[in-house]
Amino acid sequence: MKRVQWLATCLIFPLVLLLSACSADLKDYQGSTPEFNLFEYFEGETKAWGMVQDYTDKQTRRFEVVIVGTVQGDQITLVEDFVFDDGELDQRIWTIDRLADGTYKGRADDIIGEAKGEVVGNALRWQYEFELEVDGSTYAVAFDDWMYRQDDKHLFNLTSIRKFGMEVGTITLFFQKQ
Template sequence: MKLIAGLFAAVLLLSSCSAHIEDYDDTTPDFALFEYFDGQVEAWGMVQDYTGKQTRRFSVTIDGTIKGDSLTLDETFLFDDGEVQKRVWQIERNPDGTYQGTAGDVVGVAKGKSEGNAFHWVYELEVAVGDDTYILTMDDWLYRHDDKHLFNRTSMKKFGIEVGEVTLFFTKNQ
């Protein structure tokens, strides 16, 4: 019984330590998702496994187009092993200031919100590993640094356990 109580206390402690989007309310510059991704953006990053070991590196070109309250992000990923992946996001700005999005390898609908210089985005992603496909929960945090740069950390989880992390750096082409 003490073991169960201890595990429950640890889970509560860990969950109370996580960041909340409201923590960024007074930070600048404003994230402005549509403004930043309107046009061409380049990014580069890496994937790390649960031990912190780098498993892949990649670059991304992103072409963003806005029509009303809809943003299309056409992303092309080039991995260090030569693999090329495409993802096209359709992101909608809701009247309450939140966002929702879909893409071909996203299960269901991604949901996000921005406050200050931060954007928090959560979704499930189908990830191919060899001959298998896994559905991972992506806990995605993006932070605007200035007019031209932002950075991103994404926790990848399976059954609530972190199995990896993605780190990305973005630069907006003028």
């Protein structure tokens, strides 16, 4: 029995490492257009529609969100008002700073520490730890957002939700600038 466990560990662990190393590289979007300008896109009102899927790809929630962005210098405040398909209402307020090197850092009440973001071409990668509430319990999970600017009004967002390095869910969002 120990030999089978050892063999499984020797075969599965390298495979998991290999698969987790295979991810998109932000540099792949160099030169893609339209160029993503976070402050320009989110200033004013934006609406979004999205869904959450669990690790089996089953849709578990749907939601709409209205986002109002206010820019002051190198900082944008995003007030996000969510309405979920079960009637739940939620609000998140982001404060995002544009740093001298062109990257971003952000804060919100349910974010653990700071979010970090970088733009290349039409893509923004936004990463952070999030306090996810599920059935009355709270879990710290990692969010890896990839936003893609489609045109002046449209933006797509794909998010991987991970716990202990394993994907436990995804979020798909479509944004429309008003």
